[in-house]
Structures are given as C-alpha cells and as structure tokens.
Amino acid sequence: YLPDHRWGAFLRVEFWRFEADYSVRYRGPVHACPFAPVRMDRAFIGSLVLQCRIHESLYLQGRVDNLFDARYSEVYGYPEPGRTFLGGIRVML
Numbered sequence: 001y002l003p004d005h006r007w008g009a010f011l012r013v014e015f016w017r018f019e020a021d022y023s024v025r026y027r028g029p030v031h032a033c034p035f036a037p038v039r040m041d042r043a044f045i046g047s048l049v050l051q052c053r054i055h056e057s058l059y060l061q062g063r064v065d066n067l068f069d070a071r072y073s074e075v076y077g078y079p080e081p082g083r084t085f086l087g088g089i090r091v092m093l
Contacts, residue, residue: 003042004028021049024067032076043072057092 005028013020024046032038046067052060065084073079 001030001032003030017053019049019051019053021047023047027072038076040073040076043070044068045070045072051090059090059092061090062087 006026008023008025011022024044026042026044028042030040032040047063047065048067049061049063051062054060063084063086065086066080066082069083071079071082
C-alpha cells in the first residue's frame with residue numbers, strides 16, 4: 001500500500017512583511033488491493049501559501065492546494081478535491 005517512489009521539496013521565502021511557502025510532492029504508483037491488480041496512478045501535488053504581516057501578530061493569508069490540478073487519490077475509490085483556494089486572517093497569540 002506504499003508508493004513505489006516518493007519525494008518532496010519545500011521552499012520558503014521571507015521578505016520584509018511577506019512570506020511565501022511552496023511545496024511539491026511526488027507519489028509514484030500504488031498497489032491498491034492485495035487481491036487484484038489495481039493500481040492508483042502517480043501524482044504531483046503542489047501547494048502555495050502567501051502571507052502578509054499586517055501587524056505584529058496579525059497576518060493576511062492565502063493558500064492554494066493542488067496547484068497542478070492533479071486527479072489523484074490517497075485512498076482507493078475516494079478522490080481528492082481539485083484545486084482549492086483558501087484565504088483568511090491569522091492571529092498569533
């Protein structure tokens with residue numbers, strides 16, 4: 001139930017009040033069933049997070065998941081959602 005190959009990379013950039021995090025993962029083909037020759041396809045999965053510090057502990061944040069709009073499943077038969085956009089305010093206490 002583990003992929004044949006997997007790897008990931010992460011990049012973080014900070015400049016003045018702005019922060020950006022970029023991550024990408026590769027998951028190779030996965031055998032989904034021990035009793036049948038069922039395999040889940042490989043997938044490239046990326047995400048991007050952008051933040052802007054408005055005040056000392058207040059951030060404006062935006063996030064995009066599944067940047068490449070890959071059609072993949074972590075569990076056989078249950079597909080992950082497509083590209084997802086999230087935004088909001090983050091407060092550090």
